[in-house]
Amino acid sequence: MRASEINDSFELMYMMAATGGRGDELFGDCENLLLKAVKNFAIEGSTPSFYLEFPLIGEPCADISLVYNYFPAGSLLPCMSFFGYQKAVEWYHTLPLERGYSIGFEVDASSGETDKAGIVFQQRRSPELIEPFLKNIGEERRAASYLTVSERLPSHMSSAYIAIFPGRPEAVTRMGGYMNAETSNAIAENPELLRSSFEAAGFKAWNDEMLSLCRALYSAAGATDFQFDICPDGSLSDTFGLNISLNHVRPADALRCTKEADEKAIFAKLKQYGLIDERYKKLPGASFAKGFPVTRYDGSAGLLALSSRFSYVKVKFKGGKPVTTKFYMLMKAAVIGNGSL
Numbered sequence: 242m243r244a245s246e247i248n249d250s251f252e253l254m255y256m257m258a259a260t261g262g263r264g265d266e267l268f269g270d271c272e273n274l275l276l277k278a279v280k281n282f283a284i285e286g287s288t289p290s291f292y293l294e295f296p297l298i299g300e301p302c303a304d305i306s307l308v309y310n311y312f313p314a315g316s317l318l319p320c321m322s323f324f325g326y327q328k329a330v331e332w333y334h335t336l337p338l339e340r341g342y343s344i345g346f347e348v349d350a351s352s353g354e355t356d357k358a359g360i361v362f363q364q365r366r367s368p369e370l371i372e373p374f375l376k377n378i379g380e381e382r383r384a385a386s387y388l389t390v391s392e393r394l395p396s397h398m399s400s401a402y403i404a405i406f407p408g409r410p411e412a413v414t415r416m417g418g419y420m421n422a423e424t425s426n427a428i429a430e431n432p433e434l435l436r437s438s439f440e441a442a443g444f445k446a447w448n449d450e451m452l453s454l455c456r457a458l459y460s461a462a463g464a465t466d467f468q469f470d471i472c473p474d475g476s477l478s479d480t481f482g483l484n485i486s487l488n489h490v491r492p493a494d495a496l497r498c499t500k501e502a503d504e505k506a507i508f509a510k511l512k513q514y515g516l517i518d519e520r521y522k523k524l525p526g527a528s529f530a531k532g533f534p535v536t537r538y539d540g541s542a543g544l545l546a547l548s549s550r551f552s553y554v555k556v557k558f559k560g561g562k563p564v565t566t567k568f569y570m571l572m573k574a575a576v577i578g579n580g581s582l
Contacts, residue, residue, distance in 0.1 A: 242286070242287070242288055242574070242575075242576065243285060243286075244280075244283045244284070244285045246574075246576075247279065247283040247284075247287075247288075247289065247574070248276070248279055248280050248283055250545070250547065250574035251275075251276070251279045251283075251291055251572065251574070252276055252279075253547065253574075254291070254547050254549055254572045254574065255272065255275060255276070255293075255572075257529055257531070257547070257549070258293070258526075258527035258528075258529075258549050258570070258572075259272070259527075260526075261526060263523050263526055263527055265301065266301060266520055266523055267295055267301055267303070267520060267523055267524075267527065268293075268295055268301060268302065268303040269295075269300065269301035269302040269303065269351070271302055271303040271304075271350055271351055274350040274351070274353060274355055275293075275303060275305050275350050277350075277355040277356075278305050278348035278350045278355040278358075279291070279305065279307065280319070281318070281319050281348075281355060281356055281358075282307045282318055282319075282346045282348065282358060283307065283319075284309060284312060284316050284317070284318055284330075285313070285316065285317070286312075286313035286316065287309050287311060287312055287313065287316065288311075288573075288574070288575055289307040289308060289309050289345075290307070290308045290309075290345075290571060290572070290573055291305060291306070291307060291308075291571070291572040291573070292305065292306040292308065292345075292552060292569050292570070292571055292572075293305055293569070293570040293572060294306065294567055294568070294569050294570075295567060295568055295570075296565060296566065296567050296568075297511070297516075297517040297518065297520055297521050297554070297566050297567065297568050298516065298517050298518045298520075298565075298566055299565075301520075302351035303350060303351060304347070304348060304349050304350050304351050305347075305348050305350055306345050306346065306347045306348070306361070307345055307346050307348075308343050308344070308345035308361070309343060309344055309345060310338070310341070310342070310343045311338060312330055312333060312334050314334060316330050316334070318330070318346075325377065325378050325379050325407070326346075326360065326378065328377040328378070329344065329360065329362075329374070329377045329378050330344070331377075332373060332374070332377040333362075336370075340365065340367070341365055342362070342363055342364060342365060342367075342370075343362075343363040344360070344361070344362050344363070345360070345361045345362075345363075346358040346359070346360055346361075347359040347360070347361055347404065357406075358406075359404055359405060359406040359407075360378060360404065360405065360406075360407065361402060361403070361404035361415075362374045362402060362403055362404075363401060363402040364401065364402065364403065365401055365402075366399050366400070366401055368388060368391055368400070371384055371387055371388060371391075371403060372384040372388075374403070375387075375403075378405075378407045379407060380405060380407050383405065383414045383471075385475075386414065386471050386475035387400075387403060387414055387416060387471060389475065390416060390442065390443065390469065390471055390475075390477065391416065393441055393442055393443060394418070394438075394441065394442055395437070395438050395441050395442075397420060397424045397427075397438070398418055398420065398438055398441075398442065398467060399418050400416050400417070400418045401417060401418040401419055402416075402417045402418070403415065403416060403417075404417070410473070411473060413470035413471055413472055413473075413478055414470070414471040415468055415469070415470055415471075416468065416469045416470075416471060417466055417467065417468045417469075417482070417484075418466065418467055419464065419465070419466055420464065420465045420466070420467065421464055422462075422463040422464055424465075425459045425462050425463065425464065425465050426459070426460075428455070428456060428459045429456050429457075429459040429460035432452065432456065435452055435455055435456065435459075436452060439481075442469060442477065443476070443477050444469060444477045444481060445477070445479075446477075446478075446479030446480070446481070446558075446559075446560055446561055447481070447558075447561055448561040450561065450562075451481075451558055451561040451562070451563075454514060454563065455483060455558075457510055457514070458483060458485060458507070458510055458511075458556065459483075460510075461485075461506055461507045461509065461510040462485040462486070462507055463486055463488060464486040464488070465483060465484060465485055465486060466482070466483075466484030466486070466553070466555075467481070467482065467483065467484070468480075468481065468482030468483075468484065468555075469481065469482075479559055479560045479561075480557060480558065480559045481557070481558045482555055482556070482557050482558075483555065483556045483557075483558070484553045484554070484555045485507050485553055485554045485555075485556070486552075486553045487507070487551040487552060487553055487554065489550045489551065489552060489571060490528070490550060490551040491530075491550065492528040492529050492530045492548070492549070492550060495524065495525040495528040495550075495551060496525040498525070498551065499521060499522055499524055499525055502521070507554060508521055511554065511556075511566060514563075516556060516563055516566045517566050521568075524551065524568065524570075527549060527570060528549050528550055528551060528570070529547070529548065529549050530546075530547070530548040530549075530550075531546075531547050531548075532544045532545065532546050532547070533545045533547070535576060537576065543576045543577060543578060544576070544577050544578070545574065545575075545576055546573075546574065546575050546576075546577050547572075547573070547574050548571075548572065548573050548574075549570055549571070549572045550570070550571050550572075551568075551570065551571075552569040552570060552571040553569050554566065554567070554568055554569070555567045555568075555569065
């Protein structure tokens with residue numbers, strides 16, 4: 242897609258998600274900031290996945306990530322001059338597409354910082370890519386600590402992605418990875434498994450209340466992510482992120498997913514422990530899959546396919562206590578050939 246099409250597609254999807262008052266209740270007054278962020282980090286010739294991130298408790302606001310699996314040769318970002326991202330994009334383009342790597346830009350739009358972004362690279366358990374990735378953004382000093390922590394992790398907690406905000410000397414290095422439903426169930430059933438996992442990783446900021454809450458959340462989850470933050474001195478900070486996958490719930494199932502919250506599933510647990518407020522009931526209206534007929538530049542007919550789906554919920558712990566709960570909506574746009582969706 243052309244950069245202008247990426248911008249227009251996101252604006253249309255945002256408007257569809259925000260209509261009926263949902264924008265004010267879910268995203269606050271961040272619309273213009275989100276649109277500016279997309280304009281700054283939309284790459285010509287690519288099709289990004291947009292992750293709209295917003296809290297389900299507290300003051301409404303929104304941030305955004307643009308995640309790419311493919312860049313055309315010679316890709317440029319309007320804000321590529323920041324932090325050496327041009328080199329990172331050029332290096333990423335040399336990686337084999339079939340391996341499923343991805344690279345993305347995380348914009349703290351709610352803070353007004355729309356011309357700068359953190360960068361995330363999903364190396365999918367290919368630790369040999371960590372050092373060249375960091376070298377190409379001028380942050381090779383972080384490689385040793387990331388790899389050291391990665392090697393300490395138990396087998397069910399392998400690292401799969403890295404995220405940082407280059408240019409900030411005191412910024413942490415985020416390490417994340419995925420756990421399947423079998424591992425999540427094992428943690429829910431075995432009180433020692435999560436404790437021993439934290440100890441192996443070198444994470445010390447846990448307590449019995451945190452372990453109990455995490456196990457309760459794992460019991461209602463399927464696949465999950467974990468996140469640790471590595472400090473500049475190589476130690477882990479006192480934060481832990483638990484991302485609960487919603488398996489990209491189809492828009493047709495979104496209402497059922499939240500209606501059943503009083504009986505089962507993750508929303509029930511989040512509500513039970515006071516981690517979300519009633520705004521979760523607004524989520525189904527922000528989920529959709531729609532197609533619009535368009536004329537391509539060569540004059541042929543096509544279909545603009547737009548979708549907005551539940552992606553995951555993240556509970557962030559700090560010092561052993563839950564401090565934020567955020568929801569991630571996955572939005573995608575693509576022009577496809579003749580025919581229906």
